Amino acid sequence: MSDKSTELIHHPYMPPAGFAAPQPGVFKASTVIFPSVAAMRSREWKDKTGYTYGLHGTPTTYLLEERLCTLEGGAQCVLVPSGLAAIANVGLALLQSGDEVLIPDNAYGPNKALAEGELKAWGVTHQFYDPMDPQDLARRIGNQTRLVWLEAAGSVTLEFPDLRELVRICRSRGVLTALDNTWGAGLAFNPFDLGDGLAVDISAHALTKYPSGGGDVLMGSVVTRDEALHIRLKLTHMRLGLGVGANDVEALLRSLPSLPLRYRAHDQTARALARWCQTRPEFAQVLHPALPGSPGHAHWQALCGSDAGRAAGLFSVLFDPRYSPTQVDAFCDALRLFKLGYSWGGPMSLVVPYELAGMRSTWPAHLARGHLVRFSVGLEAAEDLQADLAQALAAALG
Numbered sequence: 001m002s003d004k005s006t007e008l009i010h011h012p013y014m015p016p017a018g019f020a021a022p023q024p025g026v027f028k029a030s031t032v033i034f035p036s037v038a039a040m041r042s043r044e045w046k047d048k049t050g051y052t053y054g055l056h057g058t059p060t061t062y063l064l065e066e067r068l069c070t071l072e073g074g075a076q077c078v079l080v081p082s083g084l085a086a087i088a089n090v091g092l093a094l095l096q097s098g099d100e101v102l103i104p105d106n107a108y109g110p111n112k113a114l115a116e117g118e119l120k121a122w123g124v125t126h127q128f129y130d131p132m133d134p135q136d137l138a139r140r141i142g143n144q145t146r147l148v149w150l151e152a153a154g155s156v157t158l159e160f161p162d163l164r165e166l167v168r169i170c171r172s173r174g175v176l177t178a179l180d181n182t183w184g185a186g187l188a189f190n191p192f193d194l195g196d197g198l199a200v201d202i203s204a205h206a207l208t209k210y211p212s213g214g215g216d217v218l219m220g221s222v223v224t225r226d227e228a229l230h231i232r233l234k235l236t237h238m239r240l241g242l243g244v245g246a247n248d249v250e251a252l253l254r255s256l257p258s259l260p261l262r263y264r265a266h267d268q269t270a271r272a273l274a275r276w277c278q279t280r281p282e283f284a285q286v287l288h289p290a291l292p293g294s295p296g297h298a299h300w301q302a303l304c305g306s307d308a309g310r311a312a313g314l315f316s317v318l319f320d321p322r323y324s325p326t327q328v329d330a331f332c333d334a335l336r337l338f339k340l341g342y343s344w345g346g347p348m349s350l351v352v353p354y355e356l357a358g359m360r361s362t363w364p365a366h367l368a369r370g371h372l373v374r375f376s377v378g379l380e381a382a383e384d385l386q387a388d389l390a391q392a393l394a395a396a397l398g
């Protein structure tokens with residue numbers, strides 16, 4: 001060959017097969033090479049029998065998909081670039097003009113925003129239902145209802161619904177259910193085996209949170225057990241071009257084995273801190289499904305049991321109404337270990353003040369009036385985090 005370039009591109013050396021190591025190799029591709037035109041024409045892109053194009057799957061993405069199916073108790077999985085993209089993938093695959101989607105009033109905010117924005121503009125209507133009142137859901141299901149979103153526990157206020165009853169109602173009315181399973185992470189309960197033969201149809205998961213565990217990767221998954229439903233999701237996934245990067249998948253494959261240990265540690269520390277907050281006069285209410293008296297505690301216990309590792313590391317507090325928003329903001333600013341930032345699931349504890357009034361259709365009767373702060377408990381020592389909360393209370397409110 002006259003030039004090194006061709007030789008370097010078409011180099012003949014292949015390393016010996018049989019390499020084994022704890023972590024799998026990482027395959028990166030847009031282009032996938034076929035051995036013949038016949039193979040190119042006949043290859044099926046929708047399942048894992050082969051490879052057609054990087055967007056449709058590589059050995060690396062297949063590995064993560066299969067492990068996530070194991071985690072959540074599902075059979076098929078699609079990977080998307082964020083948790084919100086997982087929610088959007090579900091809605092865009094299953095809803096068309098004239099259809100209606102029902103969303104719990106305490107759902108992840110951007111799920112509601114998608115319904116109020118794009119879905120509405122495309123002729124898909126929505127209603128927000130009270131997740132703590134199954135009859136409210138039953139009343140709202142109509143002839144146009146095609147999809148019901150579920151969340152357990154709910155975002156920010158962490159009420160735990162009677163998930164079995166909500167799923168039972170949807171099933172009896174022939175409506176598909178999609179659970180945002182980010183809080184449970186596949187560990188607190190099995191979304192495809194809720195007991196009494198009940199299962200959700202779809203589990204969407206923000207892998208950005210606990211599966212990543214680093215605060216450094218954005219990714220989402222949509223897991224199902226019904227093959228036909230999976231194909232509908234996969235077709236939309238393909239048409240929207242929702243691929244994920246191999247480096248991000250590698251990071252997930254690296255962190256997934258420690259997920260149960262990390263989840264349990266987050267849970268233990270969060271419960272200890274939430275209990276301590278219950279003893280403090282500054283708070284009118286502490287929201288954590290594992291605390292007796294917290295909204296939906298009995299539903300959480302019935303579905304998850306009460307062991308460590310059966311709840312996420314999140315809890316919220318409602319400050320006594322005598323404190324102004326400025327004082328509550330000052331408390332958040334005075335925290336040193338809890339950093340101000342969105343998202344959760346990483347090693348660093350985070351805090352966000354929320355204005356609940358603007359987030360809900362009505363102020364729920366089970367919530368005290370007061371300004372809300374949500375904590376995402378990281379992997380720091382519980383004593384240090386408790387001391388941080390105590391010093392910030394003293395500094396801002398003392």
Ligand SMILES: *Cc1c(COP(=O)(O)O)cnc(C)c1O
Pocket residue numbers: 081082083084085108155180182183206207208209218219220343
């Ligand atoms: C964070 C989150 C999402 C979205 O995940 P991103 O990867 O940040 O888009 C969806 N649902 C819930 C419950 C979440 O907490």
